[in-house]
Amino acid sequence: MYLATKPGEEPPTLQEAAVLIVDDNADKRLALRAMLAPLGHEIVEADSGRVALKTALKQKFAMILMDVRMPDLNGFETAKLVRQHPPSASTPIIFVTAFGGDESEAANAYASGAVDFIYTPVLPAVLRAKVSAFVALFTQSQELHSLNSALRESDVLTQAVLDNVADGIFILDEAGRIESVNHSVGPLFDYGAEEEVGHAFAFMIAPESREDLHNIDRSREEVLAEGGTISRIVETVGCRRDGSTFAMELERRQIEHGGRSFTVASVRDISERKSHGEALEHMAHHDALTGLANRTLFSELVSQSLALATRDKEPRGVLVLDLDGFKRINDSQGHDWGDVLLKQVAQRLIGVLRESDTVARLGGDEFGILLAGSLDLAATAAVAWKIQETFEPGFQLNGETVHVSPSIGISIFPEHGANTIELLHRADLAMYAAKRTGQGQTVFKAAHETQTADHLALLLDLRHCIDRDELVLHYQPKIDLGTSKICGVEALVRWRHPKKGLLMPAGFMPEVERTYLIEPVTRWVLNAALRQQRLWRDEGHELTVAVNISGRSLGHDSELPDTVSELTALWGTRPGDLTLELTENALIEPSAPAVLGRLHEMGGRLSIDDFGTGYSSLAYLQRLPVDEIKIDKSFVINVATVSDDAIIVRSTIDLAHSLDLTVVAEGVEDEDGLGAITECGCDQAQGYLLGRPVAAADLAAAPAESAAVPSS
Known part of the structure; x- marks a missing residue:
């Protein structure tokens, strides 16, 4: 309940409670509003004591922050008058003032009805803590007041x-x-x-x-x-x-x-609320395009099945399936028809399997299958043959029959793995072996391990890399070609493996992306990058920071925008100073438009990495809220010597500029290449010529002596 709540009104929550800021200085009001923004309260401003009185007569406030020294009515006089108005008689008033140690002024303040002081300069954390505490006390007192009043009302x-x-x-x-x-x-x-x-x-x-x-x-x-x-x-x-x-x-x-x-x-x-909650739960564990279980739910179900299999000492069969020829159809027919094909494949898999089996879309054109019950290798392989046969008639797309075939990897518990990670990883390796050999299906063999026992040990070590604080970020500078100054950095993750030393992303990120670890690793990278950006900003260095986001994360982490919002607020960074880099292939994820739209609405910048090597097209650039493209180094490295590459680079830059996009050239390694991309009108550049990825403390040692490079 809330004081003077009208019949039929819902009482406001703590976040909905309004705070009145009274100060004749507009800059001070703006600063206080910014400090209170994270609390979510409605903020109302008054530039004088008289305006504050009029405002308090029209609206109820849970807190009033008031300057002492104001023309016309000062803060003490205004507070006394506010206290005479019944709805605001108990509203907490905090004076924000520069005076300190003056006992007479302090006495006047408390006599006028103040509950506390905040002395300038105001510390944001102190301000938010005091406002939160007094607003909570005020709303609680109103609840008690309303309850007592209600009990006194007549029948x-x-x-x-x-x-x-x-x-x-x-x-x-x-x-x-x-x-x-x-x-x-x-x-x-x-x-x-x-x-x-x-x-x-x-x-x-x-x-x-x-x-x-x-x-x-x-x-x-x-x-x-x-x-x-x-x-x-x-x-x-x-x-x-x-x-x-x-x-x-x-x-x-x-x-x-x-x-x-x-x-x-x-x-x-609460039927509607329950239904909505169940719908949200379903969305969190199912693929939006096909309705199948997603990777998260599939991993949970495999773990549950393995627990039962361990208890009953029974085998379990897991299949990982990838579509051969899907990229060709996606490129020729378009992504909308590619989505139609994926939905048809999902229905065909459901039709050939038992109701007790589980089919999941793991991402892109990759599917997972968990076979229920005690099925040995022979029985599991027989299911794989049935799946291959059901693909033979082809699929109807856009009025024609198209053919795709599955490459299926098989792993059996406990022979091929003692836990979910091992079992899915080895089924994945077997699937790639089937794709390479064209056999259609392959059972996992030890030879499929690219690094045998060391590879699995690395995979298991990955599960603890965050807890053990083994990840580290290196930063590669981005140079503004108009000023030759560093305008930003790209954050690149490294793994300080306790035995193998510093590992580059190619040595472990593919495994991260194939497991549930992609979400916590992405969160760690975002948090570390934004923290470092804040440290640089406190030192006076305004740099944008770019973080790579994988297609797997974009497709399966529906909370990515919330994570970005939470962490930018935590470190007090501006969303526009964070750039999220995505590969072109990540854009085919069905959830990409919605997730990217939310990120863009928050003010974050979106960049397409390695542009020119994947699925991007003019239609994607027009449809998605992209701010920047990064031309792949395969085009940049020969731009000064190969005329075709120069034409491609110049055309790409002209196209991007016509869409008001920033263009970054990757892989600039020599002066001739730098001169060529500058002549083509490129905006920014990265490459070993301009600076290698280094630890934050070493960034000052990067080339480009004229650049405004941070010292730590």
């Missing part, structure tokens, strides 16, 4: 209020029988006016859920010991007159009042 007024509440309200006697109800109960349970009165409240609960009542009931002695009022809320199942049921939230409040003990039970239909 007539109480009933009128209850009848205007959407929730169903029951008044129960000590035996749990219904004494009275509000008007909302009838529609909820399909009863006539007060038809429920006299019946046991338990009949409003579905029989199988009546035990929930015992989980929230408390004895009279406990209630009295806790001050006469106690509340318990549970989710249960309501039962209508015709026996139909619905999801219901139930709160029972036992009250000892006027020498009598009774219970107020309020119920709310």
Whole structure:
């Protein structure tokens, strides 16, 4: 509840509570507003004491921040007048002032109704902590005030209020029988006016859920010991007159009042909320395009199946399937028809497998299959043959029959792996072996391990690299070709392996992207990069930071925009100073437009890395909220000597500029190449000529002596 809340209004939450800033200096008001922004409160400004009084008469505030020295009415006079207005009589007032140590002014402040002081210069953390504390105390006091007022209202007024509440309200006697109800109960349970009165409240609960009542009931002695009022809320199942049921939230409040003990039970239909929650849960664990389980859910189901198999000492079969020829169809027919093909493949796999088997889309054109029950190698291989046969008729796309064939990798528990990571990894290796040899299906063999036992050890070590603080970022400078200054850096992850030394991304990132580790590693990189950017900014170096985002992360981490928002707020960095680099192939992920759209709306910059080597087209550049392209070094390295490469680079730059995109040239390794891309009109450049990736502390040693390079 909230002081002076009008009938039918919902009381505001802590975040919705309004804060009034009173100061005749616009810059100070702006600074205070910026400091309070992370709290989420509504901020209202007043540039004088008179405006503050008028504003307080029109709107309720949970906190007032007020300057002391203002023309016309000063802060003390304004506070006294505010205190005379009943709705704001108890609103906490904090004076923001430069004075300190003046006892007379402090006495005047408290006499005028202030609860605290904040001395300038204001520390953001102190300001937010004080505002949060006083707003919380104020809203709690309003809740207590409203509760006490409600209990003092007459029975007539109480009933009128209850009848205007959407929730169903029951008044129960000590035996749990219904004494009275509000008007909302009838529609909820399909009863006539007060038809429920006299019946046991338990009949409003579905029989199988009546035990929930015992989980929230408390004895009279406990209630009295806790001050006469106690509340318990549970989710249960309501039962209508015709026996139909619905999801219901139930709160029972036992009250000892006027020498009598009774219970107020309020119920709310939460069917829609439950349905929405279930939908969100489904989205988090299923592929948006095909409706199949996604990699996260598939890994969980494999782990559960292996636990049962271990208990029962049974084998389990796992298949990883990739489509041969999918890229050709995607390029020739377009990505929309490629999506249609993926959905048809999903349905065909469901049709050939048992209902108890699990099919998942692991990303792109890769699918995973978990076979239920105890199936040995021969039985699993037979399923793989059936899958191959079901692909033979082809698929109907855009009025024609197209053919794709599956490459299937097979791994068997426990022969090929003792846990989910090993089993899926080895099925993946077998799938690539099948693709290389054209055999259609291949069972995992030890020879498939690219680094045999060392490779698996590396994979297992990956699971602990974050906990052991073994990851590190190196930064490669980006040079503005117009000023020859460093304008930003690209953050590149390295792994300080305890035995193998410093590993480059090619040595471990492919494995990260094939496992659940991609999300925590991406979060670690973003956090470390933004932290370092803040350190540079505090030293006076304004640099943008670019972080690479994999297609796997874009396709399966639906919380990526929330992660970016959280971390930029944590380190106080501007979203526009963060660039997220994605490969062209990442853009084919079905979730790419939605995720990129959210990131762009937040103010983050989006860049297409290695442009010219993947799926990008003019249509993608026009449709997606891209800010920058990075021309792949394969085109840049010979731009000064190969005329075709020069034409491609110049055309790409002209196209990008026509779409108002920034162009970065990668792989600049000699002066001739630098001169050529500059002549073509390129905006920025990276490469060993301009600076190799180095640790943050070593960035000052990068070439380009005229660049404004940070020292740490």
